[in-house]
Amino acid sequence: MDKESYDYLVKIVLAGPSGTGKSCLLQRFVKNQWDDQVSHTVGIDFASRIISVGMGNQQKRIKLQIWDTAGQEKFRSVARNYYRGAAGAVLVYDVTNKDSFEELSSWLSDIRAMAPSTICVVLAGSKSDLQNQRQVSTEEAAEFCSEKHISSAHETSSYTGSNVEECFLSVVSTIITRIELGEIDPQDQSLGIQYGDLSFRRPVHPSSTSNWWTSITNWDDLVRLERQTRSYCC
Amino acid sequence: MDEEYDVIVLGTGLTECVLSGLLSVDGKKVLHIDRNDYYGADSASLNLTQLYALFRPGEQRPESLGRDRDWCVDLVPKFLMANGDLTNILIYTDVTRYIEFKQIAGSYVYRDGRIAKVPGNEMEALKSPLMSLFEKRRAKKFLEWVNNYREDDPSTYKDINIDRDSMESVFKKFGLQSGTQDFIGHAMALYLDDAYLKKPARETRERILLYASSIAKFGKSPYIYPLYGLGELPQGFARLSAIYGGTYMLNQPVDEIVYGDDGVAIGVRSGDQVAKAKQIIGDPSYFREKVRSVGRLVRAICILNHPIPNTDNLDSVQIIIPQNQVKRKHDIYIAGISSVHNVCPKGYYLAIISTIVETANPLSEIAPGLKLLGPVVESFSRVQEIYEPVTDGTKDQCYISKSVDATSHFETLTCDVRDIYKRMTGTDLVLKQRPKMEDQ
Numbered sequence: 001m002d003k004e005s006y007d008y009l010v011k012i013v014l015a016g017p018s019g020t021g022k023s024c025l026l027q028r029f030v031k032n033q034w035d036d037q038v039s040h041t042v043g044i045d046f047a048s049r050i051i052s053v054g055m056g057n058q059q060k061r062i063k064l065q066i067w068d069t070a071g072q073e074k075f076r077s078v079a080r081n082y083y084r085g086a087a088g089a090v091l092v093y094d095v096t097n098k099d100s101f102e103e104l105s106s107w108l109s110d111i112r113a114m115a116p117s118t119i120c121v122v123l124a125g126s127k128s129d130l131q132n133q134r135q136v137s138t139e140e141a142a143e144f145c146s147e148k149h150i151s152s153a154h155e156t157s158s159y160t161g162s163n164v165e166e167c168f169l170s171v172v173s174t175i176i177t178r179i180e181l182g183e184i185d186p187q188d189q190s191l192g193i194q195y196g197d198l199s200f201r202r203p204v205h206p207s208s209t210s211n212w213w214t215s216i217t218n219w220d221d222l223v224r225l226e227r228q229t230r231s232y233c234c
Numbered sequence: 235m236d237e238e239y240d241v242i243v244l245g246t247g248l249t250e251c252v253l254s255g256l257l258s259v260d261g262k263k264v265l266h267i268d269r270n271d272y273y274g275a276d277s278a279s280l281n282l283t284q285l286y287a288l289f290r291p292g293e294q295r296p297e298s299l300g301r302d303r304d305w306c307v308d309l310v311p312k313f314l315m316a317n318g319d320l321t322n323i324l325i326y327t328d329v330t331r332y333i334e335f336k337q338i339a340g341s342y343v344y345r346d347g348r349i350a351k352v353p354g355n356e357m358e359a360l361k362s363p364l365m366s367l368f369e370k371r372r373a374k375k376f377l378e379w380v381n382n383y384r385e386d387d388p389s390t391y392k393d394i395n396i397d398r399d400s401m402e403s404v405f406k407k408f409g410l411q412s413g414t415q416d417f418i419g420h421a422m423a424l425y426l427d428d429a430y431l432k433k434p435a436r437e438t439r440e441r442i443l444l445y446a447s448s449i450a451k452f453g454k455s456p457y458i459y460p461l462y463g464l465g466e467l468p469q470g471f472a473r474l475s476a477i478y479g480g481t482y483m484l485n486q487p488v489d490e491i492v493y494g495d496d497g498v499a500i501g502v503r504s505g506d507q508v509a510k511a512k513q514i515i516g517d518p519s520y521f522r523e524k525v526r527s528v529g530r531l532v533r534a535i536c537i538l539n540h541p542i543p544n545t546d547n548l549d550s551v552q553i554i555i556p557q558n559q560v561k562r563k564h565d566i567y568i569a570g571i572s573s574v575h576n577v578c579p580k581g582y583y584l585a586i587i588s589t590i591v592e593t594a595n596p597l598s599e600i601a602p603g604l605k606l607l608g609p610v611v612e613s614f615s616r617v618q619e620i621y622e623p624v625t626d627g628t629k630d631q632c633y634i635s636k637s638v639d640a641t642s643h644f645e646t647l648t649c650d651v652r653d654i655y656k657r658m659t660g661t662d663l664v665l666k667q668r669p670k671m672e673d674q
Contacts, residue, residue: 071481076484079273081333
């Protein structure tokens with residue numbers, strides 16, 4: 001099988017307050033790298049990785065296309081269309097920063113207002129390696145999830161890599177389950193999922209079939225045609 | 235925001251966002267501010283709540299119109315020319331990765347009390363009632379001249395001096411009737427008035443070529459339109475700018491432009507914060523004292539629950555009412571879109587009528603357009619001044635964009651973008667292909 005082939009392409013967005021480490025999480029998941037030079041997000045639109053879920057015959061290869069906020073969240077200026085066509089969202093807070101956790105409600109309402117109604121949201125607490133600076137407990141996060149109908153919560157560390165895979169896998173498996181249950185229609189492109197042999201968000205491509213110039217400058221033929229029609233019916 | 239930037243951009247209209255994106259890609263440090271809490275300024279697409287807040291302050295939106303999020307109502311009626319400069323910029327900057335486009339299904343012209351389709355292909359040209367037989371033959375000769383003209387081959391000139399002979403004289407040379415002239419000048423060259431008749435033929439020829447090459451791309455019509463509304467365009471370019479390091483602040487009031495003793499702008503004050511920059515870009519609303527009004531536009535946004543009558547039930551159309559047909563000096567435009575563009579719920583249609591104000595009673599001027607729409611569920615109208623900057627910005631380093639104008643496409647807007655870019659940087663804008671997604 002071609003290394004690049006996949007069954008579904010799934011669009012996932014990262015969301016959450018500035019400074020919670022969304023880009024580091026992305027970097028760890030996609031490249032398995034830790035880069036502490038990243039001060040704020042520059043230059044990355046999205047990153048992709050193909051993962052396998054399920055066993056045996058049921059195994060599916062999923063290409064995750066994970067979009068980053070481009071730093072527009074710094075002053076609460078994320079564009080409305082960022083959430084458009086997202087099948088999943090990872091909502092990120094910082095376990096060492098209570099304020100970042102308090103802000104989640106407004107992020108969640110933005111997601112629910114602007115993303116497709118079928119979006120699967122998971123919660124990711126970042127920087128879990130900094131245990132001695134912890135300000136948000138595991139229980140608080142779990143409570144938030146059940147209150148807001150978020151499918152799961154994960155405490156991750158992009159520094160050590162702990163729980164990063166699990167976090168993204170849980171979004172994907174929820175999405176796949178819902179596709180199999182018929183709750184999400186992969187034919188509906190606006191829901192953020194596409195079959196593998198289709199490419200994502202194609203720009204407009206000219207079709208070369210019609211040439212208006214030849215048609216409009218062929219009026220001579222038209223005139224003749226029209227005459228024939230006329231003599232025929234008169 | 236208390237920092238120093240290369241450029242501060244005020245307002246997130248399309249002109250501002252394209253410039254912000256291009257300058258960030260060039261490596262400039264950009265701060266982009268808007269006083270509104272949404273992107274797009276005058277080129278935004280609004281949901282119902284925002285629409286009512288703007289046009290009917292204090293009034294609740296009717297529940298009958300459905301969910302807020304299903305509406306993206308444009309404030310200006312414009313389409314992209316499929317082969318135009320904005321399409322070009324979108325492709326080069328790869329902003330197309332954020333936006334999906336759909337073709338506009340048809341283009342119509344008003345003639346003698348009814349509307350007729352602008353032929354998009356041979357069959358339609360055959361059936362078109364717009365021209366008589368002999369006139370079609372004369373028009374064909376004219377269009378052949380337009381198409382075959384080559385700068386380096388005087389035999390293609392057909393004794394016409396394209397830079398000296400007026401369009402009027404060229405029409406006369408080909409013996410075209412005034413109805414055909416109207417059709418060519420207004421439905422193909424997309425002129426809003428008849429001033430072009432007295433001007434050299436070159437510009438008209440170029441406009442007809444743009445129309446023809448755009449329609450040749452997809453057939454049907456020369457236009458394309460972004461899913462979810464025109465507001466996607468500024469948002470797409472804002473993301474481009476942010477990807478290249480641009481800082482975005484919505485919902486941020488701008489209290490004043492700060493000038494040095496020499497009258498050159500040095501920054502922007504918002505509350506007790508001052509952001510400094512070498513150059514400032516903004517739309518006219520941020521520079522009231524440095525712009526002048528060049529006219530007024532009247533626009534009516536109409537919500538319909540049926541396609542526009544006599545347009546073959548198409549999901550999207552442009553209708554042009556040429557000025558001569560209704561004894562005006564400027565054309566009336568109607569832009570019609572619908573739920574297939576994800577701008578309103580299923581079963582609804584949006585139509586925006588617009589024209590340049592000529593009388594003391596602007597709303598009556600769009601009546602010929604309104605008459606074509608049939609029953610209207612709801613309409614929102616307003617009159618807006620069209621502003622342009624008084625100076626070119628090179629002295630005070632304030633580069634002010636022009637208001638969104640009355641044309642049906644974005645060609646004048648991208649002209650303004652290129653012009654401002656050149657004034658700011660001293661060099662022509664050269665579009666560079668952005669690295670492909672796989673390279674990131």
